[in-house]
Amino acid sequence: MKHPLRRWLIGIAAVLLLGIGALVWVASTRLPSDEEVAARVSEAFEKRFGIGLKVGGAHWSLWPSPVLVLSQVATEQPRPITLRRITLQLKLRALLRRVVAVDEVEIESLVLPRESLRAFRGKGPKPKEDAPLVTLPAPWALAPVPLEKLRWRDVVWIDRRDIALAYDGDIDFDAHWRPRQARVERAGASPPARLRLDREAGRDRWRTRIEVGGGTWNGVSLFELLPNDMLRVSAELEPRQVDIEGLVQAFGRRTAVAGKFSGQTTLVAEAGELGALVRSVHTRTTFSVRPATLTRLDLAKAVGTAGISRGGTTPLDELTGTLDTQGTDDGIVMRYTGLKARSGVLTASGNLKLFNRKLDGEVAVDLVDGVVGVPLKVGGTMSDPEVSLTGGALAGAAVGTAVLPGVGTAIGARIGQQMEKLFGADEPARKAPPPRKAPGASR
Structure with missing residues (x-):
């Protein structure tokens, strides 16, 4: 297995793997107290990542089934990553054969502040291509499917604007850490916002189904291992009747456009580890919104006043264009090109860039009375756009x-x-x- 996928799993379940190592250590040495198990996990975590870890409580047992529970876990950082509880359930028969096989891992209430998670970039040793995820004392070994199921509830991501979004989900694994099935959903979102992946038998190809904004965004996703140990993720998706306001509200955002869109989306990301993979995501969506409404701008008023204009609405029969998004260290850059809008009052065309909620673009407006190409500069922010x-x-x-x-x-x-x-x-x-x-x- 190539090391990008190993790093991907480490990023998802670092504490999980340390817990497995602690259990193996328990079984291969002696029967320590809960306090000693907690101390061992903290020590292993700091040794790997160079960041301290506090474990409020630990409990383990071997009968009737091997289980390890860690609670009140927190990194020693100005704004710590916190975990209320993680439970690891192992398979007893495999353990008796000195094979580590985890039946299920459940994560409850994990809080991930963006600035704290960034401190883990490049931390710890880089495993060789054939090195195992966990270094086990001989004669211990990992099972062909080391983890059957990963489940999480209330995993909260806090972004650079301090917006906290909670997610629930689960993954069932095949050999070589390939997800057989995966589900991720925004906790409490209405209408639902959820993703489901189903692997096509024996292939690195997944049927992709997304429900969001009362519509669908379905298609196919692919994972590929490239030269130089790079991982490539790509997808071809078809958004159908997705409500724009419902989509952005599900992720704690606001929009200046209302309506339902359909179109075509491509997604590509390439990197050697999970964090870099997420930051490298590039998408392109050709879209059509029929009908549409600009909820914070009146283009006809802006043309008539020939000055700065804020507020108002512009009803449109149709809005079309292409949206390109590119992940960066400081957020997602969104570029709208080939925008075309028409209504009974006007037609318009232009381009727009959105980054860190700031708008920058130009629109040419044609009025129905024959005035052609009136140039407008788009600026301001998403909450207070302006044209001039x-x-x-x-x-x-x-x-x-x-x-x-x-x-x-x-x-x-x-x-x-x-x-x-x-x-x-x-x-x-x-x-x-x-x-x-x-x-x-x-x-």
């Missing part, structure tokens, strides 16, 4: 008002934008000067 004209477009709008009030403002803005591009101007939007009066005009 760029500096050159504002100057053109002032000229247009002087020549022809009303629609002349929009035409002038378009001319001003083209002049701005021609001469390479790149300045922030500013208030346009008032039009000069003709010579001899009354004061």
Whole structure:
């Protein structure tokens, strides 16, 4: 088995593996007290990761079935990773043959602050390609399927914005740590937000079913082992009638667009370990929303005022485009390209970037009365978006008002934008000067 998958499992269940090592140590030496077991787990954890671990309580027994329970576990960090309880149930017959085979591991109430988890990047020894996950004293060995089932409840991820999201789930394993079945769901989300994977017999290919936002996002996922010990994950998915507001609310976010979308999604990630794999995820989704509503922007008002505009709504018959997402160390960059919107009032096209909740983009709006390509700059944040004209477009709008009030403002803005591009101007939007009066005009 290639070491990227070993690292992947270590990242998911480091405490689990240390607990297995503690049980093997128990069975191969003597029968220690619960306190000695807790001390042994803490010592092994710190030796591997260089970070202290407090174990509030430990309990183990060999009869009627081997079991180890650790409770009130916490890393020694400014904002600790905490675990209320982890239970490991081993197979007695295998243990009597000096083979470690875990029947089930259950994790309860694990809290993972992002900044604390980052401290584990690159920690501990890097196992060789054929090295086992756990170093066992001879003549002990791991079973072909060392772990049958992993189950977790209330595993909470706290992101850099301090948003806490809880997840439940379980994984049934085949040999070589391949998930036979897996389920992950956002605890308490309504409508449900859940993922299910089912392995196609003997292949590194999984049927993928996602329920979210009252719709589906189904398809196929693949795992591939690449040269240089890299792991590649890819997927081809088809979102169908996914409610945008329901989707983002399930993950503690807000959106400025309402409606249900369908389309096509591709996903690719390549890395040598779990953390880097997650950060490398790139997705591309072509989407269509029919109908759609911009819930915090009035584009028609923005064109009419030729200035900064906030608030309002824009109903649309259709909104289409492509969304690219790329994971980074500081969050997910979202790029919308080829955006096209139409309604009975206007049509629009443009591009938009969203990163750390900040908006940056441009939209050209065509009104039904024949005004073509009025340029708007999109800025602000997701909670308070705004549209305005760029500096050159504002100057053109002032000229247009002087020549022809009303629609002349929009035409002038378009001319001003083209002049701005021609001469390479790149300045922030500013208030346009008032039009000069003709010579001899009354004061």
